[in-house]
Amino acid sequence: VVLLFKSDPDDTRGWTAELARRLPGVEVRTWPDVGDPADIEFCVGWAFPPGSLRGFPNLKGLQSLGAGVDHVFRDPDLPEALPIARIVDPYMTEDMTQWVMLNVLRFHKQDPDYRRLQAEGRWDELPPPSWRDRRVGVMGLGELGGHALERLRYFGYKLAGWSRTKKRIDRVETFAGEEGLRPFLARTDILVVLLPLTPETEDLLNRERLSRLPKGAFVINAGRGRLLVDEDLIAMLDSGHLGGAALDVFRQEPLAADHAFWKHPKVVITPHVSALTRAETAVPQIVENYRRALAGEPLLHPVDRRRRY
Numbered sequence: 001v002v003l004l005f006k007s008d009p010d011d012t013r014g015w016t017a018e019l020a021r022r023l024p025g026v027e028v029r030t031w032p033d034v035g036d037p038a039d040i041e042f043c044v045g046w047a048f049p050p051g052s053l054r055g056f057p058n059l060k061g062l063q064s065l066g067a068g069v070d071h072v073f074r075d076p077d078l079p080e081a082l083p084i085a086r087i088v089d090p091y092m093t094e095d096m097t098q099w100v101m102l103n104v105l106r107f108h109k110q111d112p113d114y115r116r117l118q119a120e121g122r123w124d125e126l127p128p129p130s131w132r133d134r135r136v137g138v139m140g141l142g143e144l145g146g147h148a149l150e151r152l153r154y155f156g157y158k159l160a161g162w163s164r165t166k167k168r169i170d171r172v173e174t175f176a177g178e179e180g181l182r183p184f185l186a187r188t189d190i191l192v193v194l195l196p197l198t199p200e201t202e203d204l205l206n207r208e209r210l211s212r213l214p215k216g217a218f219v220i221n222a223g224r225g226r227l228l229v230d231e232d233l234i235a236m237l238d239s240g241h242l243g244g245a246a247l248d249v250f251r252q253e254p255l256a257a258d259h260a261f262w263k264h265p266k267v268v269i270t271p272h273v274s275a276l277t278r279a280e281t282a283v284p285q286i287v288e289n290y291r292r293a294l295a296g297e298p299l300l301h302p303v304d305r306r307r308r309y
């Protein structure tokens with residue numbers, strides 16, 4: 001029996017149908033209709049309630065419904081030896097890259113400034129930025145960051161990337177670890193954040209680190225809200241040190257109605273939609289992982305528990 005947990009009930013039916021279609025003979029149950037906990041062999045979902053997985057004595061694998069797995073490690077009772085997998089989906093990766101392009105181009109081409117001038121009915125020409133001189137830096141050089149950089153290369157920007165372990169990427173200046181962070185930030189006009197949320201990356205972008213960016217820099221975050229300290233970002237935008245921010249992820253989702261980001265003139269918001277997991281493209285790897293989990297084979301796109309991503 002496979003158990004599906006989906007926080008959005010409207011969306012659950014499509015997933016159940018797609019899983020059932022691709023797993024003939026396997027019963028797909030949906031949370032909270034668990035039935036006998038001993039029946040559950042494989043769980044698929046996003047943020048299972050803490051403690052719930054521990055209650056399934058025959059559980060052989062957990063499939064995150066997203067690329068990020070910080071939601072999995074929020075459970076203090078996560079069974080120790082449970083194999084965990086995340087989604088790596090070329091459709092989703094391309095989707096994210098397009099969201100990143102939208103926002104890099106938005107800031108590079110001074111779109112917020114021209115929108116303000118339009119609202120004032122002003123035909124003013126701003127000093128044009130050069131794409132040759134534009135320094136774009138990507139934090140996180142995994143599936144998403146690596147793909148975004150590949151596309152950004154076509155625009156001719158000066159590119160850099162930062163990761164935990166040092167990488168070699170054609171025509172990209174790479175930096176790694178704590179010692180690489182300062183020089184990476186100091187050379188970055190447009191910062192794209194595609195990091196996972198882990199104990200090491202939480203609150204990484206605080207006032208001290210944001211102040212290392214050059215004056216007028218832009219921040220684009222689609223990793224996780226908790227990578228960024230909200231008050232520090234707002235303070236740096238208000239002081240004029242930062243030119244703008246495009247945010248898809250937030251410390252609390254949905255974003256509270258009275259949060260300062262909503263009406264901030266320098267902040268562009270999307271509601272965690274930059275790259276959604278789609279049943280159509282994600283279910284084949286979930287089905288394969290179900291098979292592997294039951295056969296005791298290593299899962300596709302496994303999560304390293306020690307690194308937490």
Ligand SMILES: NC(=O)c1ccc[n+]([C@@H]2O[C@H](COP(=O)([O-])OP(=O)(O)OC[C@H]3O[C@@H](n4cnc5c(N)ncnc54)[C@H](OP(=O)(O)O)[C@@H]3O)[C@@H](O)[C@H]2O)c1
Pocket residue numbers: 066067068069096139140141142143144145162163164165166177194195196197198200201222223224248249272273274275276309
């Ligand atoms: N907004 C959305 O809709 C959406 C959708 C999908 C994913 N996401 C977010 O995007 C994140 C990244 O996804 P992915 O598939 O690209 O992950 P990934 O393939 O696991 O890549 C993660 C990258 O981050 C780097 N990293 C991790 N911890 C680090 C640290 N402490 N210091 C420096 N670099 C560190 C890794 O470095 P190494 O290469 O050295 O290991 C790796 O390059 C996900 O975890 C999720 O939070 C958001």
